[in-house]
Amino acid sequence: MIIRVQPSLLATVTLGILVSSCGVSEPELPPHLEFSQPVLELGLERTGQVEIRNTGGQSIGPVELIPGEIRDLGGSMVPGSRLSLDPVEVPTLNPGDERLLTLELSLDGSMNSGEYDTWVRARGPEVSALLAVRFTVLSELETAVTSVKILAPSFDPRAGDVINLPLEARDKAGTLLQGVPVYWSVQPSQAGYVTKNGRFVGYKTGPMSVIAQAGTVADTLVLDVLHRNIDGSFIVARTGREVRRYTSDLWLHGDVLYSGTWGTRQTGTQSSFGNTLNIWDISTSGTTLQNIEKSFSIEIDARVVNDVKVRTDGELAIITHEGSNDALNGITILDLDNPLEPTxxxxxxxxxxxxxxNVWIEGDYAYLVVDGVGNGLRILNISDPENPSVVARFWAGESFLHDVYVRDGLAFLSHWNAGLVILDVGNGIADGSPENPVEVSRLSELGGQTHNAWYWPESGYVFVGEEDFDSPGIMHVVDLRNLLEPREVATFRVPGQTPHNFWLDEGSGTLYLAWYGNGVRALDVTGDLLGELDHQGREIAGFAYNGGSGTCNRGSGDTCSWAPQFHGGLVWVADMNEGLLGLEPPR
Known part of the structure; x- marks a missing residue:
């Protein structure tokens, strides 16, 4: 008898024989425990359910189910409360098996209202899994709430406008309840920001929902947020080229601009040091593009003339020394009897x-930022400019001081990783004076690298720069309406670079920010400020006037903004690579 076998069947039989004879098989997966969800949000409920699963390839047993301690959001254990589990053990979980777990909370009646958390651990012989459990406890007042209503504003806010949203919470008798905790949110979540006190600011335009929940009751208010409509642009009106040396800070008074120099700049085979103060005549009027020329220069013993300031009476200026050959550094005081040719x-x-x-001049006193940890601030009496004397010292106890700004008898110290430190140097709030500075307050939680500050008394805000080249940096807005308790309320970011120095045109409420390779930025800081300003349509214009890579690229012609100053209707900008620009402002 002849038996005919189909080729495909023969191949299958042959493969089966080979597999059987060689003992080849799929590797067995290890055991693996997991919960059906990583977090169980119970909210106001006191019971809940979740599944525990074996998603591996081997049996697990026994599996213990262990409840954790109940803790508040501060991490403190809550005595008298516990989490019960059913079951507390599963003898065996085979591959693919799952088992329903029931959780029940027993809470102490004296618990404060708020959010709490705990956990459940599933533990087998060699594997384990963790479930986070969260729940909320309401106060007696919250449980009494039967209705809430957000009172709508009488106008449609623009993006960036901060509005207060009053809320009424009532009990079943219609009585208005006071002091009820309210939980606020915005939908979509990226459309705006609302504080725990119901202060709202819109980030996007168009309709969005603000939700307020008190106890188990909620209300939703739909707002139509309008565009801010403040777009503008800078126009280059004046230029002053300095390409032999890097340009540092600038200061203007009357028809004269003073600019410092920084570091060592290589041009061909020639090295030029930052040992020079340049003086420029800007008296020519007009808005058409014009060049300004250096009228005079002063060379000093330094490798960096980082800062120059002119006293408000225009009679005296101070320039700073860093890297002096004689290792004495210090300052040079100039007589401005002829402002174009100081002596x-x-x-x-x-x-x-x-x-x-850095330096700041206030009347007969000069406030000096001395390099190095432990040095901090020196205050000089310069009433006799030929014989100045140190009359006071201050150091924050950590880090180094980077900048100082004095206004209304307050000295604002940008104290790097110690944060923003505020001294009374004549304000009276702490009985301080220039010769006896007294610390009023400080704010350390600004991310470190606190670089510069500008105080605007009319608004109560301080605009603080964080010069962080890794993050990159941020401009922080600090609310100082209570001098004793400064608090951060808003931020502004520009991707890619870090900020440097600022200048505020207080008449228009426009903050000009030098942002290195990202050029100069104009920001609307009118009204109340809250949240992320870069999401609110508050930036009027950003201008990288010389283009470039966005990274300064020192030694090239790329944009590298060091400092702005609004003066005589123009925004003057010190650019490290190219010198000076006078820009027509965007508004």
Missing amino acids: VVSRFTTELESGVH
Whole structure:
């Protein structure tokens, strides 16, 4: 007898014989435990259910189910309350098996209202899984709420406008309840921001919902947020080229612009140091593009002239020394009897030998930022410019001081990783004076690298720069309406670079920010400020006037903005690579 076998069947039989004879098989997966969800949100409920599963390839047993301690959001254990589980053990979970677990909370009646958490651990011989459990406890007042109503504003807000949303909570008798905790939210969540007190700001335009929940009752208010409509643009009106040296800070007074120089710049085979103060005549009027020329320069013993300031009476200026050959550094005081050709009055170096990074002049006193940890601030009496003297010192106890700004008898110290430190130097709030500075308050939680600050008394805000090249940096808005309790309320970011120095045109409420390779930015800071300003349509214009890579690229012609100053109707900008620009503002 002849038996015919189909080729496909023969192949199957042959493969089966080979597999059987060689003992080849799929590797067995290890055991694996997991809950059906990583977090169980119970809310106001006291019971809940979740599944425990074996998603591996081997049996697990026994599996213990262990409840955790109940803790508040601060991490403190809550005595008298516990989490019960049913079952507390599963003898065996085979591959693919799942088992329903029931959780029940027993809470102590004296627990404060708020959010709490605990956990459940499933533990087998070699594997385990963790479930986070969260729940909420209401106060007696919250349980009495039967209705809530958000009172709508009488107008449609623009993006960036901060509005207060009053809320009425009533009990079943219609009585208005006071002090009820309210939980606020915005939908979509990226459309705006609302505080726990019902202060709202819109990020996007169009309709969005603000939701307020008190106890188990909620109300939703739909707002139609309008566009801010403040777009504008800068126009280059004046230029002053300085390509032999890097340009640092600038200061303008009358028809004269003073600019410092920084570091070492290589041009071909020639090295030029930052040892020069340049003086520019900007008296020519008009808005058509015009060049300004240096009228005079002063060379000093330094490798960095980081800062220059002119006293408000225009009679005296101070420039700073860093990297001096004689290792004395200090400051040079200038007589501005002829503002276009200043003359040296004196050089002062006592207690300033490590270098002076920034200066502020207020009347007969100069506030000096001395380089190095532990040095901090020196205050000089300059009533006799030929013989200045150190009359006061301050250091925050950590980090180094980077900048100082004085206004209304308050000194604002940008104290790097120590944050923003505020001193009374004549304000009276802490009985301080220039010769006896007294700390009023400080705000350390600004991300570190606190670089510069500008105080606007009319608004009560301080605009603080964070010069972080890794993050990159941020402009922080600090509410200082209570001088004793500064608090951050808003931020502004520009991707890719970090900010440097700022100038505020208080008449229009426009903050000008030098942002290195991202150029100069104009920001609307009128009204109340809250949340992320870069999401609110508050940026009027951003201008990288020389283009470039967005990274400064020192030694090229790329945009590298160091500092702005609004003066004579123009925004003057010190650019490290190219020198000076006078820009027509965007509004």
